[in-house]
Amino acid sequence: QKEVEQDPGPLSVPEGAIVSLNCTYSNSAFQYFMWYRQYSRKGPELLMYTYSSGNKEDGRFTAQVDKSSKYISLFIRDSQPSDSATYLCAMRKHRGSTLGRLYFGRGTQLTVWP
Amino acid sequence: NAGVTQTPKFQVLKTGQSMTLQCAQDMNHEYMSWYRQDPGMGLRLIHYSVGAGITDQGEVPNGYNVSRSTTEDFPLRLLSAAPSQTSVYFCASSYSWQGSTDTQYFGPGTRLTVL
Numbered sequence: 541q542k543e544v545e546q547d548p549g550p551l552s553v554p555e556g557a558i559v560s561l562n563c564t565y566s567n568s569a570f571q572y573f574m575w576y577r578q579y580s581r582k583g584p585e586l587l588m589y590t591y592s593s594g595n596k597e598d599g600r601f602t603a604q605v606d607k608s609s610k611y612i613s614l615f616i617r618d619s620q621p622s623d624s625a626t627y628l629c630a631m632r633k634h635r636g637s638t639l640g641r642l643y644f645g646r647g648t649q650l651t652v653w654p
Numbered sequence: 655n656a657g658v659t660q661t662p663k664f665q666v667l668k669t670g671q672s673m674t675l676q677c678a679q680d681m682n683h684e685y686m687s688w689y690r691q692d693p694g695m696g697l698r699l700i701h702y703s704v705g706a707g708i709t710d711q712g713e714v715p716n717g718y719n720v721s722r723s724t725t726e727d728f729p730l731r732l733l734s735a736a737p738s739q740t741s742v743y744f745c746a747s748s749y750s751w752q753g754s755t756d757t758q759y760f761g762p763g764t765r766l767t768v769l
Contacts, residue, residue, distance in 0.1 A: 548694060574757060583658075583744055583760035584697070628696065641687075641712070642758060646696035 543567050546629055546645025555654050559616040563629035563645045566610065570643070572632040573605050575614045578647065579625045587627070588614065619652045626650070656680050658761035660745050666767045667735040675730040675764050677745030685748045686728040687712070687758065688720065690741040697744065703728055735768045742766070 546563045553559055561575075572591055576584035588603040590596045590612075596603045602615040612631075616623055629645040661676045679686065687702035699712030703722040717739060719731040728747075732739060742765050746758040 546696075576760075581763075583746075583762050585760065586757050589757055641699060641702065642697075644689075644697040646694060 542646075544629065544631060544643050544645045546648055548646050548648055550649040550651065552651045552653065553619055555619060555621060555652055557619050557652070559614075559619050559623070559650060559652075561614040561616075561627050561629075561648050561650070563612050564610055565612075565631060565643075567633070568607070568610070569633040570631040573603070573612050574630040574632075574642070575601075575603055576628045576630060576644075577625045578628060584628055621652050621654050624651045658745055658747055658759055660743075660761040660764050662764060663762070664765045666769065667732075668769050669735060669737060671735050673732050673735065675732075675743055675745075675766070677728045677730065677761060678726050679728075679745075679747040679759075680726065681747065681749070681759070682725060683747035683749050683759075684725070685750060685758070686722065687746050688718070688728070688730045689744045689746065690714065690739075691744060691763075692741050700730065700743075732766075737768045740766060740768045 544565045575588040577587045578584040590603045590605050593605045593607045600617045604613040626647040626649045628647040630642045658679045684705050688700040689697040691697050698714045700718050701720040703709045706722050706725050709720050722728050742763050744763050745761040748758045
């Protein structure tokens with residue numbers, strides 16, 4: 541079992557829809573949680589970064605972390621065709637020999653159609 | 655700043671050939687890493703380095719070598735290419751491997767095909 545699970549989709553929504561993307565994880569040592577966006581044939585770019593539990597909002601994007609359930613989410617409000625990309629969740633541990641290492645989900649492919 | 659650069663962008667090899675994928679960053683980052691990305695598998699860590707002269711294995715290190723002689727460069731060597739190494743390779747770097755808010759910046763990737 542992978543330490544980070546993410547439904548690969550694909551997910552297809554109309555413009556203006558609210559999108560919900562999710563990941564689950566198994567190791568309680570994860571404390572730092574990230575969402576990366578990857579456009580086709582490009583490298584991943586950081587979208588959101590959160591520490592421990594709670595919500596973080598940045599424009600149309602909201603990241604949620606529920607450590608008690610080992611579950612993280614990314615919400616996209618008023619989705620746009622330019623949001624069409626693969627979204628990868630990633631997380632880091634807060635201690636241990638692999639401190640700097642990122643653990644990635646498989647990525648969810650999102651298409652927003654006009 | 656150029657950020658993280660990777661060369662070449664594309665490469666086709668025959669089975670058994672060797673080659674080096676280049677990665678460089680101009681941000682004075684301590685931490686550098688190599689990932690491979692395959693359909694349905696996500697990003698998998700191959701090797702990483704926490705500073706010049708220090709490297710360690712990641713999740714899928716077999717068939718690959720790395721070295722870190724300078725802070726800026728972190729080349730990935732394929733010793734004897736196999737079709738299973740057909741993938742997209744990404745290099746990433748971050749300022750520190752211990753910071754609570756540090757995150758990794760990715761290069762544009764190298765698409766490798768092994769025939």
